[in-house]
Amino acid sequence: xxxxxxxxxxxxxxxxxxxxxxxxxxxxxxxxxxxxxxxxxxxxxxxxxxxxxxxxxxxxxxxxxxxxxxxxxxxxxxxxxxxxxxxxxxxxxxxxxxxxxxxxxxxxxxxxxxxxxxxxxxxx
Numbered sequence: 001x002x003x004x005x006x007x008x009x010x011x012x013x014x015x016x017x018x019x020x021x022x023x024x025x026x027x028x029x030x031x032x033x034x035x036x037x038x039x040x041x042x043x044x045x046x047x048x049x050x051x052x053x054x055x056x057x058x059x060x061x062x063x064x065x066x067x068x069x070x071x072x073x074x075x076x077x078x079x080x081x082x083x084x085x086x087x088x089x090x091x092x093x094x095x096x097x098x099x100x101x102x103x104x105x106x107x108x109x110x111x112x113x114x115x116x117x118x119x120x121x122x123x124x
Contacts, residue, residue, distance in 0.1 A: 001025075001026075002024055002025060002026050002029075002032065002098055002112075002113040003024070003025035003026075003113075004022055004023070004024055004025075004073045004096045004097070004098060004109070004113055004114065005015055005022065005023050005025075005115055005116070006020060006021065006022050006095070006096050006115045006116065006117060006118040007020070007021050007023075007118060008020040008021050008023075009094060009116060009118030009119045009120045010119075010120070010121070011121045011122075012044060012066065012070045012086055012120075012121070012122055012123070013121065013122070013123050014086060014087055014088055014122055014123065014124050015085060015086065016082060016086050016122070017082070017085075017086065018063055018083045018086065018120060019051050019080060019081070020036070020081040020083065020085070020094055020120075021078055021079075022034070022036075022078060022079045022080070022081075022096030022115055023076075023077060023078050024077045024078070024097075024098065025082060027076075029074060029077040030054075030112075031053065031093035031100065032053065032098040032099060032100060032112075033050060033051070033052055033053055033055075033089075033098070033099045033100075033102070033103065033104055033105065033110060034046040034051050034070075034072060034074075034079040034091070034096065034097070034098055034099075035047065035048075035049065035050040035051075035096075035097045035099065035104070035105070035106075036049045036050070036070060036072040036079075036081045036094060036096060036097070037094070037095045037097060037108055037111075038090075038092035038095065038120075039092055039093050039095070039102070039117075040089075040091060040092040040093075041091045041092065041124065045095070045108055046061065047061050047106040047108065048060070048061055048064055048068065048081070048094070048103060048118065049061065049064065049068055049070040050070065050104035050106065051070045051071065051072050051079065051104065052103065052104055055071065055072045055074070056064050057103070057104055058104065059104045059106065060112060061106075062081075063089075064083075064090075066085050067083065067084050067085045068081060069081070069084075069107075070082075071076075074113065078102065079092070079096060083120070086120075086122045087122060088123070088124045089122075090120060090121045090122050091120060091121050091122050092119075092120060093117040093119050093120075094118050094119075094120050095114055095117045096114070096115040097111035097113060097114050097115070098109040098112060098113040098124055099112055099113075099120060100112060
């Protein structure tokens, strides 16, 4: 069992930045591909970004490409999502997830573990 705990959400003005963190409970953190998803009110959960086990491969949704950066520190069992140039449409609850998949994946159904989510609100 892997427990994931997100932090770093909050209220920010459009154009601002936030960095989300996701800490994992197990030392086998490096065995999992990690991803970030988000869900806005009344909308389905959508993929944001993913990073491979080693951190050498990343993938982004088109809506955040060039603005968000996913990274991981395996020594600290933590994955990060640096969010820059935030827009009101980025407002959502952001979830960290982990999968045993060998490569990055955008499909929520392929992720085995999920955090509780952290709220990000971008004001115009």
